Amino acid sequence: xxxxxxxxxxxxxxxxxxxxxxxxxxxxxxxxxxxxxxxxxxxxxxxxxxxxxxxxxxxxxxxxxxxxxxxxxxxxxxxxxxxxxxxxxxxxxxxxxxxxxxxxxxxxxxxxxxxxxxxxxxxxxxxxxxxxxxxxxxxxxxxxxxxxxxxxxxxxxxxxxxxxxxxxxxxxxxxxxxxxxxxxxxxxxxxxxxxxxxxxxxxxxxxxxxxxxxxxxxxxxxxxxxxxxxxxxxxxxxxxxxxxxxxxxxxxxxxxxxxxxxxxxxxxxxxxxxxxxxxxxxxxxxxxxxxxxxxxxxxxxxxxxxxxxxxxxxxxxxxxxxxxxxxxxxxxxxxxxxxxxxxxxxxxxxxxxxxxxxxxxxxxxxxxxxxxxxxxxxxxxxxxxxxxxxxxxxxxxxxxxxxxxxxxxxxxxxxxxxxxxxxxxxxxxxxxxxxxxxxxxxxxxxxxxxxxxxxxxxxxxxxxxxxxxxxxxxxxxxxxxxxxxxxxxxxxxxxxxxxxxxxxxxxxxxxxxxxxxxxxxxxxxxxxxxxxxxxxxxxxxxxxxxxxxxxxxxxxxxxxxxx
Numbered sequence: 001x002x003x004x005x006x007x008x009x010x011x012x013x014x015x016x017x018x019x020x021x022x023x024x025x026x027x028x029x030x031x032x033x034x035x036x037x038x039x040x041x042x043x044x045x046x047x048x049x050x051x052x053x054x055x056x057x058x059x060x061x062x063x064x065x066x067x068x069x070x071x072x073x074x075x076x077x078x079x080x081x082x083x084x085x086x087x088x089x090x091x092x093x094x095x096x097x098x099x100x101x102x103x104x105x106x107x108x109x110x111x112x113x114x115x116x117x118x119x120x121x122x123x124x125x126x127x128x129x130x131x132x133x134x135x136x137x138x139x140x141x142x143x144x145x146x147x148x149x150x151x152x153x154x155x156x157x158x159x160x161x162x163x164x165x166x167x168x169x170x171x172x173x174x175x176x177x178x179x180x181x182x183x184x185x186x187x188x189x190x191x192x193x194x195x196x197x198x199x200x201x202x203x204x205x206x207x208x209x210x211x212x213x214x215x216x217x218x219x220x221x222x223x224x225x226x227x228x229x230x231x232x233x234x235x236x237x238x239x240x241x242x243x244x245x246x247x248x249x250x251x252x253x254x255x256x257x258x259x260x261x262x263x264x265x266x267x268x269x270x271x272x273x274x275x276x277x278x279x280x281x282x283x284x285x286x287x288x289x290x291x292x293x294x295x296x297x298x299x300x301x302x303x304x305x306x307x308x309x310x311x312x313x314x315x316x317x318x319x320x321x322x323x324x325x326x327x328x329x330x331x332x333x334x335x336x337x338x339x340x341x342x343x344x345x346x347x348x349x350x351x352x353x354x355x356x357x358x359x360x361x362x363x364x365x366x367x368x369x370x371x372x373x374x375x376x377x378x379x380x381x382x383x384x385x386x387x388x389x390x391x392x393x394x395x396x397x398x399x400x401x402x403x404x405x406x407x408x409x410x411x412x413x414x415x416x417x418x419x420x421x422x423x424x425x426x427x428x429x430x431x432x433x434x435x436x437x438x439x440x441x442x443x444x445x446x447x448x449x450x451x452x453x454x455x456x457x458x459x460x461x462x463x464x465x466x467x468x469x470x471x472x473x474x475x476x477x478x479x480x481x482x483x484x485x486x487x488x489x490x491x492x493x494x495x496x497x498x499x500x501x502x503x504x505x506x507x508x509x510x511x512x513x514x515x516x517x518x519x520x521x522x523x524x525x526x527x528x529x530x531x532x533x534x535x536x537x538x539x540x541x542x543x544x545x546x547x548x549x550x551x552x553x554x555x556x557x558x559x560x561x562x563x
Contacts, residue, residue, distance in 0.1 A: 085097045
């Protein structure tokens, strides 16, 4: 339940009811449809909620805002409301201060509703596909995949909590040039493993990672010497052997990382069913393609506009007869929107894919899909830091630090929290040394410690005859530390709504850190055990525990009870 929303709505009802009374008394002229706002002031000195109703009504009522505000406050009845007082400030703002009923309702409701407290309904709920990671299955996943995975998974969960129907998908690029190149690379390593062909040349543009050597060795161990097999057949067999191995490893690593998908969609499905060919044919029938240099081109520049800055056309079918990645992308998104019926598609891409956004949106427009229904969330890449220096990564030279390597060195909790700790448009410096520290400088430890500390506190209170009783009298929770903590708890649903609207999952991390800090301030300022306030403070602490546990669950980080 969103208590901030309830308070906002109550301010509106109180002010409008007072305006009706004032009009009936002749103190104010009758006025309808006043376009006013109700908001939380930036400065707490201005109250908990403020409205500009009097200023907005000044022109239609032909009166000064201050006079209108005075008439309204004289007729606002706060009996049995969430508010303790209302006052006029400045030119005519009405500032409301929350009262005991509101401060008692928040923690009690959290205990009653649990994780449901954080859930809400978006203004326009949608069926949304979130596609993320979609790494080429040609080798281990790197740090960019690791960050994109957490961002996509956390965003998906946030969208679910805010009322959307969310589908997680991984596109497996198991066709095209990269797979062919993988086969060539494997074939070279395979041949080099035999003494008589040890000097077989390796392609300059091939995959140089140690994993390629390992897969080639595994193939040799399983199938022996198949050098007499036709080259194309052997390379295809090697590529398929590697894909099976790599995709299985991807699934394993992502599941270890706490990420599961509703579907692993294979690109080969689009080719085998003729969907790519059919999509290109559709574009041709619309007059949006042309032949040039033995290739088929899409008239991308036909969609050039202020919102879609496109400088050149794009190849759909290459001179060798193979379809381009761009053609596959259009077909894949045609399947998403027009076959499977998603209202919105959100793709998480690395920042280096920025130039592809306008092209793909042009493709959507070409197949009759509103391009605004396709959202691309770009995320900046990661600097892996250790001992104050960047750990250099190079996938092609075999010196890459893979996701699997990272999870061997640090916990899944630390990895997920750190990768989700910065806005998507900000480069992330991932400090390996900080991630393994067990002190308050480590943000994930700081939040988890707050949760564990509360669990220990509540256990100790229970042993001393102070159980968590939602029916306890909470009217004593009035100190600045207590009311600040309750305000923070009440903000949880709004924080998730904002994170969903902004497509910014890192807001959850910052919120959890802030709540943990508010709890530590409360805990350090007030003794609990052995005080008259102990029952009420036990309820407040339990509410904080539940919010921390729910928030950590949303980003799929554990909430330990002991540390």
